[in-house]
Amino acid sequence: MLKSLRFGTNDVAKSRAFYDATFGALGVAPSATPADYPLIMYNLPGGARFLCGPARDGQPATHANGGTVVLEAPDEQSVRNWHAAGLANGGTTEGDPEPKPQARGAFGAYLRDPDGNKLGAYFGLNMG
Template sequence: MLLKSIRLGSNDLPKTRAFYDATFGALGLAPCSTPEQYPIVMWDLGGVRFLLGPARDGEPTTHANGGTIIFEAADEDAVKAWHAAGLVNGGTSEGEPEPKPQARGAFGAYLRDPDGNKLGAYFGLSMG
């Protein structure tokens, strides 16, 4: 099985675009190329599409309680840059950049995006 996409909710696409362009840029990804008039924003994460947009039912979007999406960083400096970029672009800290005991000492940080979705970035995280 192959994961094709992940979609999260967003109530403010311009704010979302700025946040993810900054945080993904810190991890080496190009800015969003989705045209401004589209009802979603999207990035290609090496074959997996990462999308954000409003809820289809017209209700305000909410974040997942207990849900976290983790991104891989090239090194500790990239984790720090990702975290800092998120804070400057409307995110809130959920864990400072540091070795994380829950991840066997891998260097990581956590943010909430402007809509409250929980994200992490790690360097040295082993999935085994």
């Protein structure tokens, strides 16, 4: 069972703005970690935590090639809001909000965060 997921960032403030906005569009509360803390943390539905901070080895953070984290959205409008919030907060699109043929028509969208980490948000995705 997933307990936590951590992404690297080279700019915690940019990541906070991006994730506060995108997670907020999915009903997740903003990060409660203090602004001067070296990372941000979010409590996701189901009990998992999402963390984002500098790489522990002191080297620049880089994104995973081929890695994507997919989030569950409560409805199609939340997917649209998530995508728009990401674009407005330093993210770049990797797929507009629409029914996705690769996901049996589930409604989804993809973004890269300011550090290049890839995320998706879906409504109606059935992985079974």
